[in-house]
Amino acid sequence: MNDAENTPTSANQPLEERVNNRSQRPSSDAFKAFMASNWAPSSQELPGRDDVAGHAATRRKAISALFKGERLVLPAGPPKVRSNDCDYRFRPHSGFAHLTGLGLDHEPDAVLVLEPVDEGKGDDGGNHRATLYFRPLAGRDTEQFYADSRSGEFWIGARPTLAEFEARLGLATGHIDQLETAITKNVGAPEIGGISIRLVRKVDENIDALVDTARYNTAKDPENLDMGVLDALDEKLSEALSELRLIKDEWEIGQMELAVAATVEGFEEVVKVLPRALTHARGERVVEGAFFARAREVGNELGYDTIAASGNNATVLHWTRNTGKIHAGELLLLDAGVEADSLYTADITRTLPAGGTFSDVQRKVYQAVLDAADAGFAAAQPGTKFRDIHTAATTVLAERLAEWGLLPVSVEEAISPDGQQHRRWMPHGTSHHLGLDVHDCAQAKRELYLDGVLAEGMVFTIEPGLYFKEEDLAIPEEYRGIGVRIEDDILMTANGPVNLSAALPRTPEDVETWMAGIYREADGSRQAPQG
DSSP states (O other), rough: GGGGGSTSSSSSSHHHHHGGGGGOOOHHHHHHHHSSSSSSOOOOOOOOOOTTHHHHHHHHHHHHHHTTTTTTEEEOOOOOOOEEEEEEOOOOHHHHHHOOOTTTTTTTTOOOEEEEESSSSSSGGSSSSEEEEOOOOOOOSHHHHOOTTTTTTHHOOOOOOHHHHHHHHSSSEEEGGHHHHHTTTTTTTGTTTBEEEEEOOOOOHHHHHHHHHHHHHHHGGGGOOOOHHHHHHHHHHHHHHHTTTSSHHHHHHHHEEEEEEHHHHHHHHHHHHHHHTTTTHHHHHHHHHHHHHHHHHHHHHEESOOOOOOOOGGTTTTTOOOOOOOOSEEEEEEOOOOOOSSOOOEEEEEETTTTTTTTTHHHHHHHHHHHHHHHHHOOOOOBBBBBHHHHHHHHHHHHHHHHOOOSSHHHHHHTTOOOOOGGGGSSSOOOOOSSSSSSTTTSSOTTTTTTTTOOOEEEEEEEEEEEEEETTTTGGGGGGTTTOOOOOOEEETTTTTTTTTTOOOSSSSHHHHHHHHHHHHHHSOOOOOOO
């Protein structure tokens, strides 16, 4: 073997090591010894209890009551690669965040394990003892401190210690090195004294493989083990976690209010940059960037990719390319939400006249959508069904479409199950639950979601729209290229619905006045942008 074969640049270097070639990190013992010396000690003072800790404990107890005697495994998930050795900003799985109270970018690869104990002998009188397993801060005398670009403090900043998280969350913690034993010990059929596992699947493939292997190795008849049956059991855990979020607690409602307030600020920033957006070849990107900057300044991130759609792009329901030019005579549909540090997100849409004032036909379409939103709001009362919101809103839209001569059938036929012709111009649902996910509670059973009864503590959207595409020959030309959606975030209280996003103007007159006021404040004279 020649000397070249022993060098880091030789072809026999493992692929997984080649990513570090650019670092040119010294490996001498002298360097390692020097890096491990003369660092100030880490603080030994423990933090106080997080405000969310008690609420998270209540949520864990509720899940514990549903799965007595079973081990529950909830991974946060690993980092996700964006490109080569660069990761996306980490966001834990929403079920993990809900039961731990951890938001932001805490602890990739962490796993929450709820271990079954005798009934009523667990945490807070529940049926399980919960432990959060994660990789804590490596000592500054370790190689990981400066050599691990994914978890070393030198690269990504300090990581919490086991004791710090325990103090903050009121939750037992364990080193991630203990996780495999915690998940696999005593796994087996309950009838022979084993413990069955329920796992939130498709979050961390390594944990999926670990659980599947444990199930296979302890099965009485491994060759005939029906993994589909076990997957169905796992799905029940995901379903229960989703349904637990249908009713928000006091702390969650406060986080939703923070997210909505930050989103309102983002919309104001967008109006401020509209004059510049009208002069830019990709004005939609100017709008998107202004909102994103506010989201990062006052929150954690965007709750979802911003839709900044001008003109005919506004008729594309999930237009997130945002590459278009904005013209003064067009409408700008802005669908955006700020995700708070707690990971709770707002989801608001306003349709703005890019030039500051609506044309007559734009105003007519806008008013129809606003009336539909108001009808949905009026229908959203405690004790009514979630689906009633959609029925009320779309009935108004069908009536307006008929008045304008656009419906090919009567309103009655259109809104019947065998008709639905009005849905050509309003193809999406009017409402969805909102919270840790922009489409929250998505795994809940139909009878608790779409057919569910509205109850105090629910947070959801009301978002009717009309979308008239330029290429739609079923409508007069004057309507083509107009897309309008109005979306608000609603909290259901014992006394009825509350519009959390009411601070953003909704009527066409108020929208025009609001925009003009922002322009005047910006430079003291301009009434509306020109472009």
